[in-house]
Amino acid sequence: MDFEYTPEEQAFREEVRTFLAENLPRKAERGTDFLATWLAKVREKGWVGFSWPKEFGGSDGGLIEQTILREEMALAKAPPLGTSFMGLAWVGPGIMQYGTEAQKKKFIPDILDSKVTWCTGYSEPNHGSDLASIQCKAVREGDHYLVNGQKTWTTGAAFSQWIILLTRTSFDVEVKHNGITCLLVAMDSPGIDVRPIENMAGDRHFAEIFFTDVKVPVENRLGEEGDGWKVTVSALANERSSIGEVTQMFGKLDTLKALVKRTNRQGKPASKDPKVRRTLAVFEAKIAAMKYNGLRYLTKQIRGEPLTSETSVNKLHRASLEIEMDDFAVELTGQSGLQLKGGSDAVENGRWAKSSLNWPNVVIGGGTPNIQRNIIAERILGLPKD
Amino acid sequence: MNFGFTQEQEMLRDQVRRFMTEACPMSTVRELTAKDAPFSEKLWDQIASLGWLGLIVPEQYGGIGLKWIDLALVLEETARGLSPLPILSQALASAAVLRAGNDEQRANWLPALASGEVRATLALYDEPNWFDAQAVTLTGIPVDDGIELHGRKPFVADAMSSNQLLLAYLGPAGLGLAAIGKSQVKVTEEPSMDVTKPTGSIILDHVQVSADRLMPISPEDLAYLADCGAVAVTAEMVGAADTTLTMTSNYAKERIQFGKPIGQYQGVKHRLADMFVDVESFRSLLYYAAWCIDDAVGELPRAISLAKGYASDAFVRIGIDGVGLHGAIGFTAEYDVQLYLKRSKWSRPMYGDSDYHLDRVATLGGI
Numbered sequence A: 001m002d003f004e005y006t007p008e009e010q011a012f013r014e015e016v017r018t019f020l021a022e023n024l025p026r027k028a029e030r031g032t033d034f035l036a037t038w039l040a041k042v043r044e045k046g047w048v049g050f051s052w053p054k055e056f057g058g059s060d061g062g063l064i065e066q067t068i069l070r071e072e073m074a075l076a077k078a079p080p081l082g083t084s085f086m087g088l089a090w091v092g093p094g095i096m097q098y099g100t101e102a103q104k105k106k107f108i109p110d111i112l113d114s115k116v117t118w119c120t121g122y123s124e125p126n127h128g129s130d131l132a133s134i135q136c137k138a139v140r141e142g143d144h145y146l147v148n149g150q151k152t153w154t155t156g157a158a159f160s161q162w163i164i165l166l167t168r169t170s171f172d173v174e175v176k177h178n179g180i181t182c183l184l185v186a187m188d189s190p191g192i193d194v195r196p197i198e199n200m201a202g203d204r205h206f207a208e209i210f211f212t213d214v215k216v217p218v219e220n221r222l223g224e225e226g227d228g229w230k231v232t233v234s235a236l237a238n239e240r241s242s243i244g245e246v247t248q249m250f251g252k253l254d255t256l257k258a259l260v261k262r263t264n265r266q267g268k269p270a271s272k273d274p275k276v277r278r279t280l281a282v283f284e285a286k287i288a289a290m291k292y293n294g295l296r297y298l299t300k301q302i303r304g305e306p307l308t309s310e311t312s313v314n315k316l317h318r319a320s321l322e323i324e325m326d327d328f329a330v331e332l333t334g335q336s337g338l339q340l341k342g343g344s345d346a347v348e349n350g351r352w353a354k355s356s357l358n359w360p361n362v363v364i365g366g367g368t369p370n371i372q373r374n375i376i377a378e379r380i381l382g383l384p385k386d
Numbered sequence B: 001m002n003f004g005f006t007q008e009q010e011m012l013r014d015q016v017r018r019f020m021t022e023a024c025p026m027s028t029v030r031e032l033t034a035k036d037a038p039f040s041e042k043l044w045d046q047i048a049s050l051g052w053l054g055l056i057v058p059e060q061y062g063g064i065g066l067k068w069i070d071l072a073l074v075l076e077e078t079a080r081g082l083s084p085l086p087i088l089s090q091a092l093a094s095a096a097v098l099r100a101g102n103d104e105q106r107a108n109w110l111p112a113l114a115s116g117e118v119r120a121t122l123a124l125y126d127e128p129n130w131f132d133a134q135a136v137t138l139t140g141i142p143v144d145d146g147i148e149l150h151g152r153k154p155f156v157a158d159a160m161s162s163n164q165l166l167l168a169y170l171g172p173a174g175l176g177l178a179a180i181g182k183s184q185v186k187v188t189e190e191p192s193m194d195v196t197k198p199t200g201s202i203i204l205d206h207v208q209v210s211a212d213r214l215m216p217i218s219p220e221d222l223a224y225l226a227d228c229g230a231v232a233v234t235a236e237m238v239g240a241a242d243t244t245l246t247m248t249s250n251y252a253k254e255r256i257q258f259g260k261p262i263g264q265y266q267g268v269k270h271r272l273a274d275m276f277v278d279v280e281s282f283r284s285l286l287y288y289a290a291w292c293i294d295d296a297v298g299e300l301p302r303a304i305s306l307a308k309g310y311a312s313d314a315f316v317r318i319g320i321d322g323v324g325l326h327g328a329i330g331f332t333a334e335y336d337v338q339l340y341l342k343r344s345k346w347s348r349p350m351y352g353d354s355d356y357h358l359d360r361v362a363t364l365g366g367i
């Protein structure tokens, strides 16, 4: 066991830090063209799609360097390395693995250059946790598919140019997973109707999408007909190491500690309250556990051992922390904690109140905790399904 | 021993339930709360004529002369539908006048409170999370005929819809309540997580209050009124939490995933059963505390601290899991369960969160 980095790795970390010092001005000093400049510079560095093969415009970055890059970016609270989160996280990797040469040429550069934003059309009103049962229908008609049906909860649908869409091409298969086909669909295709949905925090990040006789050229099918499940699920399993998240959460814990230090409860400093101290310490223990779990899984990956379902452990920690940390801040600050932006007594201008309403983004959006528990129980512990 | 409700009480419960479904359903609540300072004169007049505003006001003052346990029933039922009507504030103002007012003040205020003609609220503490006489910082300086108030009341429930504000202050002679006409001050509506619980803040700068509008109170009176506040809020928590549970278990019966209703999976079923255990338990604790106000007031501090201490944590968990067990649909603004999550967060610090109340339980238990 060894927690030291090699001189090369250390040098890479220094390179990232130097870059950040030179190219990441403080928030107040950022001009209107900051984001465009930033995106161009990190692209030039080869850090967008850092782990992607060089032939597709990536850097072939190793697992440890990826981790270092994510960690330093998160520490500096840097903006994302590209505008298409989903494009970089799973659409791009999916296309590189299963796409045709033409698809790779057409889609990969635009993802890396932040020219195109992707959204993910998996869930439907009646099929969320049970994704393999989706019904959105695609029928082959000569050189195109005709798509009819509905998707929902599609994050970013209103401002994305492309969608990775799971459709059903076969209704009479014995195993429902086998009738699914993955299509790459331009969001401006005729017959697509996007209706944003407001969430409980008052934002409109997700939307429902209606497809009426939408024509999708066969050349935009990702993988073979009937292989959609394999294509997308393996893309999702293309699990990013959680280290960037862990760094962000340590950062959030720091702001929480700062809040505790300047808060009084019952007229006494909250920082002296044993329950408050214990709660903060439990948060820290869980985040640290996520960190070291992540490093163990990373080591496994480096050794070429397949990751199975262990990542569900960190997902469950992440889910409970996502709920509890904001809720703790709201509880700590009493009636002030309830006030939103603009409130005379709002805490940090309502930041904690608002984020305490946003946990479903993580807790439900990425698959619910119960499903993660089922994964652990069934795939790791070998318990029977219900 | 009889820890059950009378037939009359059950009739009252039915009456409130009917009113809520017919006159104040969720569509109405949403309509009212879409505007600033949600309130409805029409609904207010209706509940006034049903007598609910005078439930705990003695008959000699134009009230119904019932008890807090009856009021608790009404609050539980109106909170089921998240009514934004300030029944709770009106009741606390009445309780304050009954406790602290002299004969003349009682005769002056109580009939108008019972009829709904005066709409009043009570604001005690000026700190976000401190429930103690020291947290009353609004200052009263004696002047010729009365006092002059200086300071700020940051957290005044239903301030916008009230026309009279009963504000706790600290003067040279001790604590008191000052009744202020709303037109005397500027009320700022504060943006808050729970739109069904409108809250305002008030700045008081040389506000004159005549002697006949002042009611001296002792620290014990203050604590008693805060305990009444905790009873009222917890009664509302019972109704709102129970509805969250009903909504969520109904959804679990209908929502099919993997070919079965999700309620068939123990991960869902057992959580719902645990929610039931919690609601059932803080309901009993609350009924006992509400009974104590009129019939065993010496027991009140411990009884209400047990109830609010239990409910504050349990309801927040119920609110979060209520949304979580609905999946993504529970996160939408259109779906009602999220309004209950917000109510659970609002309820937690009101008149003391679980830390405050459970600590008090320990202290009262000699620890």
Ligand SMILES: Cc1cc2nc3c(=O)[nH]c(=O)nc-3n(C[C@H](O)[C@H](O)[C@H](O)COP(=O)(O)OP(=O)(O)OC[C@H]3O[C@@H](n4cnc5c(N)ncnc54)[C@H](O)[C@@H]3O)c2cc1C
Residues within 6 Å of the ligand: A119, A120, A121, A122, A123, A124, A125, A126, A127, A128, A129, A130, A152, A153, A154, A155, A156, A206, A360, A361, A362, A364, A365, A366, A367, A368, A369, A370, A371, A374, B255, B257, B258, B262, B265, B266, B267, B268, B324, B325, B326, B327, B328, B329, B331
């Ligand atoms: C903010 C947000 C963003 C999202 N973004 C996207 C997106 O971009 N693209 C996309 O395709 N989807 C997206 N989703 C949808 C998300 O993937 C689904 O919400 C999620 O998979 C759960 O499905 P559901 O909402 O239908 O809930 P359901 O599957 O109906 O689940 C309801 C409840 O039942 C429980 N449950 C279900 N089955 C079981 C079981 N077998 N055992 C025990 N408990 C069970 C669940 O845990 C949950 O608590 C998003 C969701 C949210 C909230």
